[in-house]
Every structure is written in C-alpha cells, then in structure tokens.
Amino acid sequence: CLLDFAPQGLPDWLESWKIDMVNFQSIISHFIETAITRYTGSIRTWTLVSAMNTGGVFGLNEETRLTLTARAIEIARQTDDSIQCYIRVEQPWGDYLSKGQHQLSPMQFVDAIDRLGVGLSGIDLELRIGYYPNGSHHHDLLDISKLIDKWSVLNLPLHLTLAFPSDDSDLDEKNPSMSKVQASQWKTGWSEAAQAEWVDLYLPLLLAKPSVTGVYWSRFRDQDARRFPYSGLINSQGQAKPALNTIMKYHRQYWRT
Structure with a gap:
C-alpha cells in the first residue's frame, strides 16, 4: 500500500x-x-x-x-x-x-x-479479526457472508486482507499505532491452533464468493506484524504456524499446477 x-x-x-x-x-x-x-x-x-x-x-x-x-x-x-x-x-x-x-x-x-x-478498479476489505481499535470483533460465517454480499452491490471486484491473532500476550513496546488483541471471542481462546481452525473454517467461504478475486494474509511473519501482533504465519522463532499449512492445503486444492 x-x-x-x-x-x-x-x-x-x-x-x-x-x-x-x-x-x-x-x-x-x-x-x-x-x-x-x-x-x-x-x-x-x-x-x-x-x-x-x-x-x-x-x-x-x-x-x-x-x-x-x-x-x-x-x-x-x-x-x-x-x-x-x-x-x-x-x-x-x-x-x-x-x-x-x-x-x-x-x-x-x-x-x-x-x-x-x-x-x-476494486476494493480491498480488511478482515482483522480480534483486534481493537483498528480491527473488528469476531463474526460468524453468516455475518461475513452477508458483508461480502453487501459490498458486492457496488459491482467492483473484492480483495480480502485477513488477520487473526495466534496469541494474546502483552508486548512491552509502546507503539500508539499498534492494535491490541481483544479478550478471546474464539471458543478455544487465541492460539496458533485457533488461528488455523479459523482459516480452515472461513477460507472456503471466502473463496466461494464470485465477487472475491483475491484473498491475502496481512503479514507473513510475526516480527513484521507490528500493527497487528501475533497475526503472522511464521512465529518469532521462525517456525511455520499451523495456519500456513492450512492455507497451503487450500492452495493445492483450488490452484493445482
């Protein structure tokens, strides 16, 4: 951007x-x-x-x-x-x-x-779930489906940029532009497993919407996700989180080469 x-x-x-x-x-x-x-x-x-x-x-x-x-x-x-x-x-x-x-x-x-x-040419909607003040509360599948259908009325292609926390630990640094992780609204709390579960549940819906022409993850690594902490697909130790494997599963399923 x-x-x-x-x-x-x-x-x-x-x-x-x-x-x-x-x-x-x-x-x-x-x-x-x-x-x-x-x-x-x-x-x-x-x-x-x-x-x-x-x-x-x-x-x-x-x-x-x-x-x-x-x-x-x-x-x-x-x-x-x-x-x-x-x-x-x-x-x-x-x-x-x-x-x-x-x-x-x-x-x-x-x-x-x-x-x-x-x-x-089109609109990129940020779905930063579980963050405040610059993100959104958790929404169920029906809410997100309705949101995409609503924006589709503008007849412009939609991109979706996703973020979901894999932890809720406080960070020491004081950055006024950084969002906070909300109190957990996910059934199992914020964790790497929950992040992968959310991707597995919601990504098929997003990919099925005709108006959606692109789905992107906000930040690849946690160390680059300063504004939305713990939203990366690679943790601070350089290890892949389960959500990355889930995304790759759908990549192989929908975009076979």
Whole structure:
C-alpha cells in the first residue's frame, strides 16, 4: 500500500504541509507517480490507499481524505492506465462509526470515490479479526457472508486482507499505532491452533464468493506484524504456524499446477 491514512501511517515531516493542501497533494502525487513509474511492467495491481475511511493521520477530515484518495487514483491512472487500482477499507462493518467522529459509512465513502469516475478498479476489505481499535470483533460465517454480499452491490471486484491473532500476550513496546488483541471471542481462546481452525473454517467461504478475486494474509511473519501482533504465519522463532499449512492445503486444492 502506498498511502496509509491510519495514525502514524505517513512520515512525520509531511504533517507540516497539511496547512498547504495544494503542496500536500503535490508531494503525494509525486510519490505515487515515482513509485508506479519505477515498477511499470512489473506490478499490475496496486493497493494505493488504506484506512482512508477511518483516518487518524494528521487529523485529516473525511472530505480531505476523500479528495486525496481520488487524486491518488487519478495520478496512478495517468502514470500507467493499464494497472488495477484498489483501495483498502479498514473496519468494513463500520465499527469506528460508534465514536461519532465520522459522517460516512465505509460503503458511502467508497461509493463516493467510485462515482467520481477516477478509475477505481476494486476494493480491498480488511478482515482483522480480534483486534481493537483498528480491527473488528469476531463474526460468524453468516455475518461475513452477508458483508461480502453487501459490498458486492457496488459491482467492483473484492480483495480480502485477513488477520487473526495466534496469541494474546502483552508486548512491552509502546507503539500508539499498534492494535491490541481483544479478550478471546474464539471458543478455544487465541492460539496458533485457533488461528488455523479459523482459516480452515472461513477460507472456503471466502473463496466461494464470485465477487472475491483475491484473498491475502496481512503479514507473513510475526516480527513484521507490528500493527497487528501475533497475526503472522511464521512465529518469532521462525517456525511455520499451523495456519500456513492450512492455507497451503487450500492452495493445492483450488490452484493445482
């Protein structure tokens, strides 16, 4: 993802430019153009912006985030009109709306961007189960099925980015952008076995949805999963978790080579 509008998602030095939105947009546009130009022909699908619906970075309001997101897609299209441009939606159930700080629901935000006609190719929904404040509560199969069907109404291809905790131990480091693991809502508690069980139960449903064209795991290794602790498929000792084997099982089943 090129732009992250979550807290601490953009470099600190950029904050001083937020009072000058013309130059702020110019800096972001130049960055997007440079990145896409560098990988022209190598990367065909880009997730350009994440957390634009929830925000938090530099106190940017909804209107500004909507404008910046639309501009990011425009610049990407102007740079290479053959690429696929996705945006990543945080908390697609709209958990954050309970804080009363947003006017637009997740779907309203994305629909507004799509209606601008800037060339949005698809939507990446974050299903970060068991995390707060930037994730979602555990939802059963019916809830997730309904969520995907609801987003399918926009007639845009859906990608799903998954995260599920394999532990709930407290970490010593103090990182304000890091989510916390919620009290266990899974029948056996958070564990590596529970992570694999969740994948085994939910992945077939996600793969069966016609509107879903891609399913991704958030972070491969725990040491890289700083924002969503213990969500990796490789633990801190470098050992594969059972969930990785479960994913590979479905990979062999659905994508035989």
